[in-house]
Amino acid sequence: MTEQTQTTDNIEQLKAEFQQKKADYLAKESKLKGLESEKAKAEEMKAALENELQEIANKTQTAINADKFLTADQYAEMKSADFNLKAKIDYYQALIEELDERLYVLKAELFRERYDILPYRKDIFLIEVKPLIEQFKKNNADLLSDIYTLLINGGYSQNSTIQEINDIVESIINTDKAINSEYEVDNLIGDFRPQPTLRHQQKTLEEMGRAEPRGFKRLIKNLLK
Incomplete structure (x- = not known):
């Protein structure tokens, strides 16, 4: 097997592994968006309940300011509404905390997966660039040699000549050119x-009872008090 054949086999294997890992990574985007959407809805519901609770507080204060007596039924209704709203607010806060935890776990997973994917792309690019470099050298060797000869014999120093050629090459490079879309790996997080x-510190403190548990664990703990 020739070196060229080995290189071709290597890059095809790298491309296949890269595309598979990329597909697995992107497949989790819908799960991420689903969790983010669910959290947004929970936050909206919590905000609406908090507004409703504030309205009850305002009505109560208005009644007090008007120097009116509340009936037993009115008080019971307000008390019941206050209790129910606070319970629901507490629930949605716990739900938000649970979703935050799931989002953290998923984002950490996506962070590691993207970190693992990029070296495959790097290796592919480093293989693909070699024939391009050789092609560039072959196509431009005589032209660059002519430029070098003219500059040296025109009074440029060795360093100035090399710098001038480097500047010429740099000036024609499109540094904003995007990579092929098949190699793009969107940053989902x-x-x-x-x-x-x-x-780890938070979980340790919770286990030691030195920090309030989060999410539904907190709800259950409060119910058992």
């Missing part, structure tokens, strides 16, 4: 970065 140390 923005600037998210896992924080394993902080999470």
Whole structure:
């Protein structure tokens, strides 16, 4: 097997592995969006309940300011509404915390997967660039040699001549050219970065009873008080 054949086999294997890992990574985008959407809805519901609770507080205050007596039924109704709304607000806060946890786990997973995918792309690019470099050298060797000869004999120093040629090459490079779309790997998690140390400390404190549990664990704990 020739070196060229080995290189072709290697790059085809790398491409296949890259595309598979990329497909697995992107397949989790819908799950991510689903969790984000569910969290947004929970936050909206919590905000609406908090507004409703504030309205009850305002009505109560208005009644007090008007120096009116509340009937037993009115008080019971307000008390019941206040209790129910606070319970629902507490529930949605716990739900948000649960969704935050699931989002963290998923985002940490996506962070690692994207980090693992990119080296495959790097290796592919480093293989693909070699024949391009050879082609560039072959196509431009005589022209660059002529430029070098003219500059040296025109009074340029060795360093100045090399710098001039480098500047010429740099000036014609399109540094904004995008890579082929098949090699793009969308960043699904923005600037998210896992924080394993902080999470470990939080879980340790919860287990030791020195920190309030989060999510539904907190709800259950409060029910059992």
